[in-house]
Amino acid sequence: MKQEPLSLSHLTLAATAFAALGSEARLAILRRLVRAGPAGLPIGQLGEDVGVTGSVLTHHLKQLVSAGLVSQQREGRRILCSVDHARVQDLSEFLIHECCADMGGHSAQDTPQ
Amino acid sequence: MKQEPLSLSHLTLAATAFAALGSEARLAILRRLVRAGPAGLPIGQLGEDVGVTGSVLTHHLKQLVSAGLVSQQREGRRILCSVDHARVQDLSEFLIHECCADMGGHSAQDTPQ
């Protein structure tokens, strides 16, 4: 029973996170949230700022949240969104450590042909 | 006429690259290519190793190539694929610089509500 919630150590989780970033709209959402800082931004405001509202916004946010990149917290009738920076950094490190050869020192070179 | 070929400075290009990584199959392909080193790997071999062949493999490779993450070069009847590490690193840096607040020093905090 090795049930890590969102460790990013498996390809599936990394792929999910990358897929969440693989949309101009969601990337814009994420960047807006970054600029909002740790206080976060209510969904309505966020949506106005990036030009996406209603059910479409909900849809995109759902993916960012379930990828662990954004977290939400209700405050009154609003829901504040904020970036999970640790998760973003994890993803960046995954890219460097798992997808770059000439970096860590042991570039495992095998069977060129 | 500001026609950068694949600069990753625009959201569109970053989103395209992330979308290319947003698939378990393509992530596996990329990682196999990383392990193959700069010599690259012929498509057939690559496909056998990751368990994807034929037109499906072509389809996935097309996305990685057009995102600039993989480059191809014919050698005889084979086509060798290799990772563009610089592009992967660009993407990692995009993540850190554009999508992380508490890092660069100037975490632009604006209008919490």
Added chain:
DNA sequence: TTCATGATTCTATAAATATAGAAACATTGA
């Protein structure tokens, strides 16, 4: 309770992506 606001769910449709077999193309060697 009633109303207004903020957000989601429901439903439908459109568009993009994934999978896969078969045919075609490209290259090399006999």
Added chain:
DNA sequence: TCAATGTTTCTATATTTATAGAATCATGAA
């Protein structure tokens, strides 16, 4: 030229994702 190998294109289908209006739910205030 013919055959074999490696890869792509063509075609079709299935699945996923995107967009969007309307109804619904949740919260707070009058």
